[in-house]
Amino acid sequence: MLPLMKRILMVQRFDLANVGCAERIWRQSKALAERGYEVTLIQFPHMERRKLMNALRSEAPPGVRVLDLDRNASSMRENIRIIAEETREAEIVHLWKCYPDIAIPVLWALRTNPRPLHYDWDDLEGGEGGIAHRLTGSTTVASLVSKWEHEILNWADSVSVASEEIERICQSYEFPESSIFFGPVGSEAKDIDEIAIAKWRDTFQGKKVISFLGQMEAEDFPAEVLAGVAAVLQERAELMLVLIGDGDARGALEKETQDLGVANQSLFTGYLSHDEAQAILSLSTAFLFPLKDDKMSRCKSPLVVVEALSHGVPVVGSNVGEVSRMVGDCGVLIEGLNKQDWIIGLKKLLDWTETDSNVSYRTRTHFEQNWTWATSVDNLEKAYHHALRTHQT
Numbered sequence: 001m002l003p004l005m006k007r008i009l010m011v012q013r014f015d016l017a018n019v020g021c022a023e024r025i026w027r028q029s030k031a032l033a034e035r036g037y038e039v040t041l042i043q044f045p046h047m048e049r050r051k052l053m054n055a056l057r058s059e060a061p062p063g064v065r066v067l068d069l070d071r072n073a074s075s076m077r078e079n080i081r082i083i084a085e086e087t088r089e090a091e092i093v094h095l096w097k098c099y100p101d102i103a104i105p106v107l108w109a110l111r112t113n114p115r116p117l118h119y120d121w122d123d124l125e126g127g128e129g130g131i132a133h134r135l136t137g138s139t140t141v142a143s144l145v146s147k148w149e150h151e152i153l154n155w156a157d158s159v160s161v162a163s164e165e166i167e168r169i170c171q172s173y174e175f176p177e178s179s180i181f182f183g184p185v186g187s188e189a190k191d192i193d194e195i196a197i198a199k200w201r202d203t204f205q206g207k208k209v210i211s212f213l214g215q216m217e218a219e220d221f222p223a224e225v226l227a228g229v230a231a232v233l234q235e236r237a238e239l240m241l242v243l244i245g246d247g248d249a250r251g252a253l254e255k256e257t258q259d260l261g262v263a264n265q266s267l268f269t270g271y272l273s274h275d276e277a278q279a280i281l282s283l284s285t286a287f288l289f290p291l292k293d294d295k296m297s298r299c300k301s302p303l304v305v306v307e308a309l310s311h312g313v314p315v316v317g318s319n320v321g322e323v324s325r326m327v328g329d330c331g332v333l334i335e336g337l338n339k340q341d342w343i344i345g346l347k348k349l350l351d352w353t354e355t356d357s358n359v360s361y362r363t364r365t366h367f368e369q370n371w372t373w374a375t376s377v378d379n380l381e382k383a384y385h386h387a388l389r390t391h392q393t
Helices: 020-034 047-052 073-089 100-112 131-136 139-153 164-172 194-204 223-235 250-259 274-282 295-299 303-310 323-327 339-355 359-370 373-392
Strands: 007-011 038-043 065-068 092-096 117-121 158-161 180-182 208-213 239-244 266-270 284-289 315-318 331-334
Touching (some): 020 038, 020 373, 180 373, 194 274, 208 274, 239 274, 250 266, 315 323
Parallel strands (some): 007 092, 239 266, 315 331
């Protein structure tokens, strides 16, 4: 018999309205609320960011109680008090991200009010090449965050891992294999805003769209890949490359399209709302997903790949980490970043879409059977119940 559980405290450190990766916990909490759980979700609103960026989503998932905490360091003591109070009312605590500004309040609360702890480990935060290192350039900060990734495992009763690579790291810390659950990203097929679709259809003027959605950093869209795509664009005037997102390398990428002679077939949209980005994906013929083969990339569970699949859009992407498992037979996987390999891969995918009328249907079916948020949260529930049993014993 499964242990009874109703009240869940989900703790994370971002502004739910405008941080891209927060889609994960936003969707998890929404799905849990729809299944009858009472969910409280912690967020840290970022008012300056809200002034500069459009909202990606509503900050409160339907049916979920969202509790705002102050992100200033001077509020740490008050945040500890609030999370301790919330922990007393919860039957399980779900922690996403290991950074000390949120982990310290959670662990302090669990010290005084023991509850089962589930840790959601979805990315490489610490260590050389991890997110903290990339953001700060500091090996000291990277080492500190890595220590917290390890420390959380000493408290957790169950862990969901977004990739096989994270599972291997988890096991290397001698966390019990029986307490590890697969926790990839998901998506959901939903109606797209017709106004947004009409707007972008007019913009594309009948062109076949090859889209990219994500951060535009040198490591996220290598110049070699762009050169390969440009060579295909030059051969086929009916194609348009649409890059959704922004980042430090956007200017360099735009200049590169000019140098490669494909600026007139390339569109850089900047950051867009979730609905507008999904409208573009739904109008795409193919989705590009290049990755360098490094530890951080192997740890990823790339949401944008699943979102493309949800629209029936096949993927031409790097054969790195979870990409092959996600794409399955609904795309073309490429080894490395060689320009010629990307030319061949993209041409192969385009030829496939033109000769097989069932590509979109099969891609969408593959998504519905494997990569919905419902499937992901099924595994999350199993992890919760395991945590309850483990904690009780």
